[in-house]
Structures are given as structure tokens and as C-alpha cells.
Amino acid sequence: xxxxxxxxxxxxxxxxxxxxxxxxxxxxxxxxxxxxxxxxxxxxxxxxxxxxxxxxxxxxxxxxxxxxxxxxxxxxxxxxxxxxxxxxxxxxxxxxxxxxxxxxxxxxxxxxxxxxxxxxxxxxxxxxxxxxxxxxxxxxxxxxxxxxxxxxxxxxxxxxxxxxxxxxxxxxxxxxxxxxxxxxxxxxxxxxxxxxxxxxxxxxxxxxxxxxxxxxxxxxxxxxxxxxxxxxxxxxxxxxxxxxxxxxxxxxxxxxxxxxxxxxxxxxxxxxxxxxxxxxxxxxxxxxxxxxxxxxxxxxxxxxxxxxxxxxxxxxxxxxxxxxxxxxxxxxxxxxxxxxxxxxxxxxxxxxxxxxxxxxxxxxxxxxxxxxxxxxxxxxxxxxxxxxxxxxxxxxxxxxxxxxxxxxxxxxxxxxxxxxxxxxxxxxxxxxxxxxxxxxxxxxxxxxxxxxxxxxxxxxxxxxxxxxxxxxxxxxxxxxxxxxxx
Ligand code: UN1
Numbered sequence: 001x002x003x004x005x006x007x008x009x010x011x012x013x014x015x016x017x018x019x020x021x022x023x024x025x026x027x028x029x030x031x032x033x034x035x036x037x038x039x040x041x042x043x044x045x046x047x048x049x050x051x052x053x054x055x056x057x058x059x060x061x062x063x064x065x066x067x068x069x070x071x072x073x074x075x076x077x078x079x080x081x082x083x084x085x086x087x088x089x090x091x092x093x094x095x096x097x098x099x100x101x102x103x104x105x106x107x108x109x110x111x112x113x114x115x116x117x118x119x120x121x122x123x124x125x126x127x128x129x130x131x132x133x134x135x136x137x138x139x140x141x142x143x144x145x146x147x148x149x150x151x152x153x154x155x156x157x158x159x160x161x162x163x164x165x166x167x168x169x170x171x172x173x174x175x176x177x178x179x180x181x182x183x184x185x186x187x188x189x190x191x192x193x194x195x196x197x198x199x200x201x202x203x204x205x206x207x208x209x210x211x212x213x214x215x216x217x218x219x220x221x222x223x224x225x226x227x228x229x230x231x232x233x234x235x236x237x238x239x240x241x242x243x244x245x246x247x248x249x250x251x252x253x254x255x256x257x258x259x260x261x262x263x264x265x266x267x268x269x270x271x272x273x274x275x276x277x278x279x280x281x282x283x284x285x286x287x288x289x290x291x292x293x294x295x296x297x298x299x300x301x302x303x304x305x306x307x308x309x310x311x312x313x314x315x316x317x318x319x320x321x322x323x324x325x326x327x328x329x330x331x332x333x334x335x336x337x338x339x340x341x342x343x344x345x346x347x348x349x350x351x352x353x354x355x356x357x358x359x360x361x362x363x364x365x366x367x368x369x370x371x372x373x374x375x376x377x378x379x380x381x382x383x384x385x386x387x388x389x390x391x392x393x394x395x396x397x398x399x400x401x402x403x404x405x406x407x408x409x410x411x412x413x414x415x416x417x418x419x420x421x422x423x424x425x426x427x428x429x430x431x432x433x434x435x436x437x438x439x440x441x442x443x444x445x446x447x448x449x450x451x452x453x454x455x456x457x458x459x460x461x462x463x464x465x466x467x468x469x470x471x472x473x474x475x476x477x478x479x480x481x482x483x484x485x486x
Pocket of ligand 1: 149156225248280441442443444
């Protein structure tokens with residue numbers, strides 16, 4: 001059954017005034033998941049106006065009360081986890097188990113920020129002057145533009161919208177147009193939880209609609225997760241207008257399997273890092289560096305495991321990996337694999353398109369492992385955002401660290417070793433925003449900073465206390481009593 005795609009502006013749900021948008025099931029593209037009018041420029045204007053009109057009242061609402069709305073929404077999201085997780089699998093293509101897990105994760109994020117009122121709200125410093133204290137208080141920015149990607153259709157929106165709201169901002173949110181149903185689910189939960197009209201506005205539209213939002217005069221800050229190209233364009237445009245930006249962009253994340261690793265553990269974790277969510281995570285493992293002592297053994301076990309990975313309809317419980325998001329994505333990833341082979345890579349597993357049957361009809365890409373002839377290959381540098389792992393060998397740990405750092409990106413990495421000294425060297429040498437020791441390169445908890453080093457991101461990090469940096473500004477108050485000498 002096709003869901004009705006609607007916009008939420010000023011507390012009212014209605015179809016947008018632009019051409020119809022539809023989201024498809026990437027495993028069976030003939031089946032339409034949601035359909036309805038996309039957002040037109042007039043819808044964007046109305047959404048920004050509504051958010052601006054709601055800003056003052058929401059900013060004055062006590063933080064505990066704002067948090068209570070998030071906590072109530074978290075309960076609703078949790079209660080619907082099974083149903084919405086299944087919808088997520090059908091609309092985005094990750095497996096049902098991952099879909100349900102993601103919906104629960106969204107609830108966990110809402111809960112974390114829902115409790116923000118119980119935490120420290122600012123700081124007090126001593127003053128060099130008698131009778132004075134210096135307070136640093138936090139205030140909301142105003143209207144935040146939230147632009148979210150397809151790959152975590154409910155968790156990433158939650159981790160941007162929840163802090164934006166709890167710190168007193170209002171929001172105009174544009175999700176990826178491939179996943180409108182899950183966006184509507186989150187907005188429905190927040191509305192049903194008691195969010196006042198206009199505090200959250202959902203506009204679902206094309207890239208032009210996104211450009212209209214981030215370039216709108218009424219926007220006070222932009223938070224974005226998505227491709228490097230789009231993130232940099234948003235950053236440049238916003239900087240020219242003096243608008244702060246938080247952009248979470250590319251990764252080319254390495255897993256390093258060193259000679260002393262527990263190979264069974266490393267194999268299981270590399271599989272998860274590379275192929276969960278069909279490799280469509282900015283934190284996915286897309287490069288694998290193995291040291292010579294274990295290279296043969298590890299790569300042959302990896303190829304065997306990849307060959308048996310169950311690829312299919314993500315709503316089927318036996319499936320371990322679903323499709324990629326679209327035909328365009330399938331084509332770009334397949335072209336990336338072909339280019340790697342043309343540049344001398346050896347295919348250890350996968351590598352070929354599905355020629356017939358349901359896997360050829362859906363947007364499926366075979367889980368693929370290629371061993372590179374040289375790290376000059378494009379696949380070593382450019383993110384494919386799909387189930388493709390590029391492998392190279394290193395003589396020792398030191399060379400492995402150097403190879404891992406050989407990237408303009410520095411989002412996450414995973415290192416597998418049982419040697420504490422090596423693990424500490426990895427912490428020191430690897431230039432990344434998130435480092436996993438003996439676990440896969442993806443995964444992030446809501447109470448700690450998330451974001452990349454080098455060119456993976458712009459602006460303050462996300463999550464935990466880091467989110468407060470972005471979603472508030474400070475007022476430094478030199479506070480003295482009114483009576484002279486007192
Ligand atoms: C995770 O590693 O679980 O777009 C989260 C992404 C990241 C989130 C990754 N911003 O994939």
C-alpha cells in the first residue's frame with residue numbers, strides 16, 4: 001500500500017505545491033512506498049515563516065518542558081519500532097533487523113536530549129573584580145535548517161532535530177527525497193508528543209528545495225549530513241552570508257587487521273563494517289589494510305564469508321544485505337568497481353552485476369572485495385558509498401598506520417590487535433574523528449562527540465555535549481550587584 005506523502009508546515013499536514021514525489025522500494029522498484037506533492041518554493045517560505053513565528057515562544061519554554069516533549073516522542077517511536085523498522089527496510093533497503101534497530105536508536109537519541117534539562121546549562125568563572133561573577137549562558141540560535149541523508153532516515157534526523165529543539169531552536173527540515181515515509185513518522189511522533197505548531201516543519205522536496213532552504217534569509221544555522229560536494233557548496237554559500245554550518249560529509253574509512261589480531265573477531269567486524277546497511281554509511285569500512293603475516297589467511301577467510309553473504313529482499317529475515325538506494329547509485333558503484341579492475345585490482349569476491357532474477361530487477365550490488373595493485377587507484381581515494389571493500393597489504397603496523405592516514409578524509413577507523421601497546425600507537429597515529437579498537441568502523445553513541453578529522457566535516461561535531469556548541473550561542477554576563485562597593 002502506498003503512503004500519502006505530505007508536508008508539515010505550521011502544524012498542518014498537506015501535500016506540497018510542486019510536482020509529485022515518490023519513494024520506491026529499492027528491492028522492488030515497481031512498488032511505490034510513498035507518493036504526494038513535493039515542496040515548492042512557496043512551501044519553503046511558509047515553513048521558514050512558521051518556524052520564525054514559533055521561535056520566541058519555544059525559546060521561552062523551560063528546557064525541562066521542551067525535553068518532556070522529546071521524551072514522550074521517544075516512547076512513541078519505541079512503541080512503533082517494529083512497524084516503522086519494517087517500513088524503513090522497505091523504503092531504504094537496510095535489513096529489517098537494522099531498520100528496527102535504527103528506529104530504537106532514534107528513540108534513544110530523543111531520550112538522551114530529552115534529559116538535557118538535568119545537565120549543566122552554562123558555566124561560571126571567577127572575576128578579577130570584587131563583587132562580580134562571570135556567567136556564560138547559552139541561548140538558541142533561532143531557525144535551524146536540517147538537511148538529512150537517505151542512509152539513516154530516522155536516526156540522523158533525530159540526532160540533529162533533538163538537540164536543535166531541546167536547546168530552544170525551531171526547525172525547517174528537508175530529508176532526502178528517497179525516504180519521506182520515515183521522515184513523516186518522526187515528525188508525527190514529535191507532533192503527537194505535543195510539539196507546538198511551527199516548531200518543527202518538514203518539507204520534502206528535490207535538491208532545488210534544499211538550496212532554497214539553506215539560502216533562505218530566515219535561517220540562522222544549517223546542519224547537514226551527506227555528500228562532500230553538496231556539503232562544501234552549502235558551507236561556501238552559508239559562509240558568504242555569515243551563517244554557521246555543521247556539515248558531516250565523506251569518509252574512506254580503514255580497518256587495519258594487524259598480525260596479532262584475533263582473526264575471527266576481526267573477520268566478523270570487518271564484515272559488519274563493510275556490508276551492514278549495504279555499505280551505505282559515512283562510517284562504513286571501505287578500505288582494508290592487512291599486515292603480511294596474516295594477509296593470506298585473513299583474505300581467503302574474508303572472500304569465503306563474502307561469497308556466502310545472503311543478499312536479498314531486506315524485509316525477509318534471512319537476508320543479511322539488501323539493495324543500494326537507487327538505480328543511479330547502483331550504476332555509480334558498479335562503475336567504481338569496473339574502474340578499479342581497469343586500474344589493476346584483483347576481484348577477491350563479488351564484482352559482477354546480477355544479470356537476472358529479482359536481484360537484477362532491484363537495485364542490488366554484489367558485496368565486493370578487490371585487492372589493489374597500487375594505492376594510486378581511484379577506489380583508494382573516492383567514496384563509493386556501497387558494499388565495496390578495497391584491500392591493500394602492509395609490511396607492519398607502522399606502515400599500516402601510514403596507509404590508513406593516506407586519505408583526505410578522517411572520519412572513522414577500526415584497528416584489530418590484541419597488543420595494548422599497538423592499540424595505543426593507533427590512538428596516537430590515526431588521524432580520525434572516531435576510532436574503534438577491536439570493533440567495526442561504524443557505530444556511535446549519543447552522549448559522545450561524533451564527527452571527522454581532516455576534510456570529513458565542517459564546523460562543530462555532533463552529539464553529546466558537542467551538539468550544544470553548534471545549536472546555541474553564548475552570552476558572557478559580567479554580573480555585579482547594583483549597590484556600589486557591595
Ligand atoms: C554510525 O556509524 O552508526 O551518515 C552512524 C552517516 C553518519 C552516521 C553514522 N553520519 O553514515
